Each structure stands twice: as C-alpha cells, then as structure tokens.
Amino acid sequence: MSQISDLVASKLRDIPDFPKPGILFKDFTPLFADGPSFGALVRDIAQRYAGQVDVVVGIEARGFILGAAVAYELELGMVPVRKAGKLPGATLKESYALEYGTAEIEVHTDAFTPGQRVLVIDDVLATGGTAEAAALLVEKAGAQVTAIEVVLELAFLDGRTRLADRPVNAILTV
Helix, strand or coil: CCHHHHHHHHHCEEEECCCCCCCEEEECHHHHHCHHHHHHHHHHHHHHHCCCCCEEEEECCHHHHHHHHHHHHHCCEEEEEEECCCCCCCEEEEEEEECCEEEEEEEECCCCCCCCEEEEEEEEECCCHHHHHHHHHHHHCCCEEEEEEEEEECHHHCHHHHHCCCCEEEEEEC
C-alpha cells in the first residue's frame, strides 16, 4: 500500500448493518473531519489530474465533498450529479442498480461543453452502477470522461467491469 492508501485505511470506520442488515457501511466522516488527512487526500487526487481535466464531477453525496475540494485545489469548476428530482433546471437522467436497490441520478443538460475533459469523483466503487451512470450522463451531455477517481474500491463486487474502457483509479482497494 502507498502512504495515502494507508492514511485512508486508518481513517475509515466500518458501520455494520447500515443502511440495512447485511451491509457493512464504510464511514468517511473520520477522514473528512481530520483536516491534515483530508487535505493530503485532496492534494493526492488533484496532483494526478492537474492539466488533464477541465471540470470535476462530484456524485451525491460524499462525492460532492471530494469533488468540490479537488476542483478547488485544481482551480476548476465542479458539477454536481444528484439524485433525481434535486436539480432545478432541465436535466439528463440515468437509472442504475445499487448493491442494495435501484436509483436514478441527474445532471443539468447544460453542465458541460462539448469535448470538455471530465474527472468523475466518488467515495466508493462497489458494483459500479453509480459511476457508470455518472459517466453515461457526462457522455450524453457531449463531454468526455478522462478518469473516474474513487477513494475506496470494494474489489469483491467487481465494479470496474461495468466501467468498460474508462480509466479508473482507486486509492484503497479492499
């Protein structure tokens, strides 16, 4: 493991049976609450994509925290990809399956310019449904997914296979 993956591993907390029995929830709040650790994480992600992306997408909800911080560090804008019904303007919508249900996410139709290079950020890559749906929204809007960045990948759920040939980086894989 790298120094940043060791740091992330030390700051995540497991919450059993949340949001329902049988799910082991990975709680990121200790990581976000530790300023030096959170800063190190943000800088690690930002340095990987400096000069390679034009805008950052943060996926609701913890992806907002990460996406906004990385966009700030890169001096770029951040586009939120939200749960259906939360954005006020015209939107594109994509449905996907979760490891424990189904959901829909949306992005504004005018969120990107054609050809814009987009970094998609989320906290966890599990089954790949959320990241795939976000990537499809970016592509439907005419932009290109430069990379998908996650803090934690749950390898046993094989989410990478859903992301086809899109570059994916996970800081910590379990």
